[in-house]
Amino acid sequence: MNVSKNKYFWYSNFEFGKTLRLIYLGYSASKPKLEKTMSSRLQSALPLKIFTSSQKIWFITLLIAQLSFVVYLSAGYGLTSLSEGLSAWTDFNDTAYVSGDTLGNSMYAVHVLLAIVMMMGGSLQLIPALRNRFRTFHRYNGRVFVLLACTISIAGMYLIISRGTVGNTLLHALTGFSGVMVIVASFFAIKAARSKRFDLHQRWALHLFLAANGVLFFRLFLFAWLMIFGTLGINTENFTGPTVLCISVLSYLIPHVLVQALWYVNKHRQSWSLISISSTLLLISASFAVGLLGLVVGNWYPNVIA
Numbered sequence: 544m545n546v547s548k549n550k551y552f553w554y555s556n557f558e559f560g561k562t563l564r565l566i567y568l569g570y571s572a573s574k575p576k577l578e579k580t581m582s583s584r585l586q587s588a589l590p591l592k593i594f595t596s597s598q599k600i601w602f603i604t605l606l607i608a609q610l611s612f613v614v615y616l617s618a619g620y621g622l623t624s625l626s627e628g629l630s631a632w633t634d635f636n637d638t639a640y641v642s643g644d645t646l647g648n649s650m651y652a653v654h655v656l657l658a659i660v661m662m663m664g665g666s667l668q669l670i671p672a673l674r675n676r677f678r679t680f681h682r683y684n685g686r687v688f689v690l691l692a693c694t695i696s697i698a699g700m701y702l703i704i705s706r707g708t709v710g711n712t713l714l715h716a717l718t719g720f721s722g723v724m725v726i727v728a729s730f731f732a733i734k735a736a737r738s739k740r741f742d743l744h745q746r747w748a749l750h751l752f753l754a755a756n757g758v759l760f761f762r763l764f765l766f767a768w769l770m771i772f773g774t775l776g777i778n779t780e781n782f783t784g785p786t787v788l789c790i791s792v793l794s795y796l797i798p799h800v801l802v803q804a805l806w807y808v809n810k811h812r813q814s815w816s817l818i819s820i821s822s823t824l825l826l827i828s829a830s831f832a833v834g835l836l837g838l839v840v841g842n843w844y845p846n847v848i849a
């Protein structure tokens with residue numbers, strides 16, 4: 544076995560390095576300095592725990608939302624296409640089927656049906672236990688995810704240009720940004736993995752994951768807003784207004800700012816930054832939960848049983 548490639552070797556070396564540093568501090572620093580170091584470590588233990596738990600809560604809430612989305616798409620689009628054909632898809636979305644537009648209809652079908660497969664596969668990539676124990680699976684699943692996410696994004700951009708959708712140009716541009724981000728992040732995630740820069744790979748992979756889930760975030764935030772504030776700030780005639788704009792920014796841009804923030808927090812681990820990011824993640828998780836309830840009760844379930 545090549546020892547240098549064994550992760551436990553690196554881990555134990557890292558731990559060994561840390562121990563050495565503490566011993567060094569013990570001998571060279573004055574006692575108050577050592578005490579200060581130890582107490583700041585103890586102080587950051589609780590924020591670190593809160594940070595770890597908030598990441599788990601965010602991920603589990605998202606996983607439940609993804610599962611529900613997949614069930615809705617499979618039961619709605621999937622089953623309807625088998626029983627009644629693609630033309631019945633207009634029950635779910637006015638722009639889903641246009642008679643005579645074979646290319647557009649195929650693009651819509653590719654867009655929605657591949658989303659069902661992509662949605663779940665992506666989350667498996669983020670689970671450390673799976674990533675570390677089943678590396679070959681991680682590699683192949685990652686390639687499939689990249690392929691699906693890029694194909695879905697290209698089909699989505701085709702649909703928005705050829706068929707249009709609700710909202711104004713700014714909303715379309717923000718959704719388009721998410722599609723471009725999927726392609727850019729895929730490129731850099733693969734490049735970093737090939738050059739074995741795994742820290743950079745992880746960061747780009749997270750950008751990719753969040754960009755590919757932007758459309759789900761949009762739905763969750765929108766329904767969370769509707770549940771709490773109703774149609775405040777939304778022009779229901781043409782689906783524009785400050786609320787729609789804020790929700791698009793929150794779904795398509797802010798996640799990428801959060802990736803950078805997470806990276807900073809992980810690197811510096813100051814208590815204030817750990818608490819700030821944990822509160823943000825918990826607030827997002829709560830919005831996801833409320834939004835999911837609204838989506839299932841007010842949109843997905845009635846759409847499927849109608």
Ligand code: HEM
Binds near residue numbers: 707720723755
């Ligand atoms: C890569 C992640 C994406 C996923 C998983 C995804 C998923 C979906 C799903 C499931 C639908 C059906 C909606 C429903 O019935 O509720 C849909 C519709 C649509 N998507 Fe996407 N999408 C993605 C990206 C994009 C992008 C980047 C664009 C355009 C720039 C786009 C444009 C559209 C359009 C125009 C529709 C038609 C329905 C509408 O008017 O909203 N999608 N998408």
